[in-house]
Amino acid sequence: MYEESVIIKARVLIVDDSALVRDLLKEIIGLDPELEVVGEAVNGLEAVEKVRNLRPDIVTMDIEMPAMDGLQAISQIMAENAVPILVVTTRGDAKTAYTAISKGALDLVMKPDISLESAGEFVAKLKLMSKVRVIPHIAGRRAHLHAAVADGPPVWSGGTSDRIVAIASSTGGPDALSIVLSRLPVNFSASIVIAQHISDGFVEGMVGWLKPLSRVGLKVAADGEYLRPGTAYVCPPENHMRVDRSRKIIFVERHAKDIYRPSCDLLLSSVAESFGKKAIGVILTGMGSDGVAGIQKIREAGGRTIAQDEQTSVIFGMPRIAIESGCIDTVLSLEAISSEIARSAAVAAGGTDTRINL
Numbered sequence: 001m002y003e004e005s006v007i008i009k010a011r012v013l014i015v016d017d018s019a020l021v022r023d024l025l026k027e028i029i030g031l032d033p034e035l036e037v038v039g040e041a042v043n044g045l046e047a048v049e050k051v052r053n054l055r056p057d058i059v060t061m062d063i064e065m066p067a068m069d070g071l072q073a074i075s076q077i078m079a080e081n082a083v084p085i086l087v088v089t090t091r092g093d094a095k096t097a098y099t100a101i102s103k104g105a106l107d108l109v110m111k112p113d114i115s116l117e118s119a120g121e122f123v124a125k126l127k128l129m130s131k132v133r134v135i136p137h138i139a140g141r142r143a144h145l146h147a148a149v150a151d152g153p154p155v156w157s158g159g160t161s162d163r164i165v166a167i168a169s170s171t172g173g174p175d176a177l178s179i180v181l182s183r184l185p186v187n188f189s190a191s192i193v194i195a196q197h198i199s200d201g202f203v204e205g206m207v208g209w210l211k212p213l214s215r216v217g218l219k220v221a222a223d224g225e226y227l228r229p230g231t232a233y234v235c236p237p238e239n240h241m242r243v244d245r246s247r248k249i250i251f252v253e254r255h256a257k258d259i260y261r262p263s264c265d266l267l268l269s270s271v272a273e274s275f276g277k278k279a280i281g282v283i284l285t286g287m288g289s290d291g292v293a294g295i296q297k298i299r300e301a302g303g304r305t306i307a308q309d310e311q312t313s314v315i316f317g318m319p320r321i322a323i324e325s326g327c328i329d330t331v332l333s334l335e336a337i338s339s340e341i342a343r344s345a346a347v348a349a350g351g352t353d354t355r356i357n358l
Contacts, residue, residue: 010130011038013056015047015073016088017065021111025060025088028119034127044068048076051083058084058130063093063100071100078104082134086126094205101175101209106132106314110199125171128287128315163190163278163345164227164243166271168264168294170197170286172314174206176334177284181214181232183338188216190280190345192232193243193271195264197286203236223251237261242270260290264318268294277302280344282337283328285313289321296327304344305329306337 012035014025022040029035039054041047043065051059059077063070074085087108089097097108106129109122169176173196198206203220211218214232221233227247235241239251240263254261264283268291271279281298283291285308299305305328307319312334322328332340 009034009036010057010127011036011054012126012130013037013039013041013047013050013054013059015041015044015059015065015070016062017042018062021062021088028122029126031119032123032127035123035130042066044070044073044076047073048080051077051081055081056083058086058126060088060126061085061100061105063087063089063097071096071103074100074103074105078134084129084132084134086129094202095208096205097202098174098206098209102178104134106134107171107174108199108202110202125287128171128317132314162275163280164271164275165190165192165280165282165341165345166268166294166298167192167194167196167282167284168268168286168291168318169194169284170260170264170288170290170315170318172285173197174210175314176308176312178210178213179334180282180284180338180341181210181216181218183335184215185342186215187230188342188345189229191227191229191247192216193221193227193241193249193267194232194234195241195262195267195291196234197260197262197264197290198237200237200261203234207234221249223249225249235262235267240266242266243274244270245274247274260288264291265294269297272297272301272303275301275303279303280341281305282307282341283319283322284308284334284337285315286318287315288317291318292322292325292327295322296325299327299329304347306340306344307331308337309333 012029014022016022026037029037038056039050041050045068061070085105087097087100087105088111090111207218207220217231221235221241239254242250244250268281279298281295283295295305307322307328309331310316313319323331330340
């Protein structure tokens with residue numbers, strides 16, 4: 001006689017002032033036997049109280065709500081009863097939604113993307129994030145970001161860059177990017193290209209949020225533009241992006257079957273081909289395996305490869321697979337990655353292999 005196995009369900013609290021959205025989320029969550037909705041809230045005040053009483057494993061949080069908005073609710077929840085929070089918002093709230101990341105939310109998705117057709121991806125993200133151990137160090141890291149950028153504006157060196165840093169990131173990536181970009185030296189002269197998995201229409205909001213924190217220039221990439229030193233280019237998810245041998249950004253059409261948007265593998269593979277040993281590949285927090293094949297090619301081309309460690313990763317998926325594949329030179333905490341990027345860029349430029357004190 002066999003005992004029936006007990007499925008341990010992740011407990012979800014839905015916070016949204018729209019009954020239609022709450023019903024849709026309940027329907028999607030109800031499709032998976034490993035998730036259950038334990039409560040609903042129509043504003044931030046209710047959310048704070050229900051997190052306190054129900055102790056959910058994860059919260060889906062709207063931003064614009066009456067009585068108390070999502071940003072206030074996130075701040076209070078993270079201070080009193082820290083729990084993984086996934087922001088579910090509209091395209092018009094993109095920049096505000098990324099402010100939620102600085103207050104402790106782990107990631108965000110766009111409301112129109114949450115349909116029964118895209119339920120699988122949303123449910124997978126909920127299940128992974130429900131297991132994240134949220135600790136106060138998020139606020140601690142954030143507290144000194146402004147001090148890190150207070151020394152002065154980025155210093156531009158002009159000309160066309162012969163060095164490049166290619167960064168791949170997914171779930172938890174916006175927060176990780178804010179740490180990495182805020183800790184680079186102000187005179188950092190290599191170009192940076194970034195593939196961050198993100199919903200359509202949200203890249204401008206993310207870049208706008210990151211700009212005040214970044215020690216280098218930061219912009220949404222444009223098709224056909226040439227890389228500049230000291231500038232970071234973020235690929236919009238409506239296209240994939242690659243870099244050619246002339247150091248030019250080229251957009252690649254995205255297809256409906258493409259799982260990852262934008263593709264980290266395509267960007268990093270093109271960087272390996274175009275820059276060879278002058279390339280530095282970085283793989284940050286994220287679910288799935290996108291970026292692993294690309295960073296492997298950077299390693300094979302003689303470039304330097306860096307992965308975020310498990311302790312500081314929101315989701316240790318992409319970094320873990322890359323590390324296990326044997327293509328990573330250095331595994332570092334999020335706070336240490338910028339220093340290693342700066343050191344590796346100096347070596348790629350022909351300098352000595354000594355650490356740079358930032």
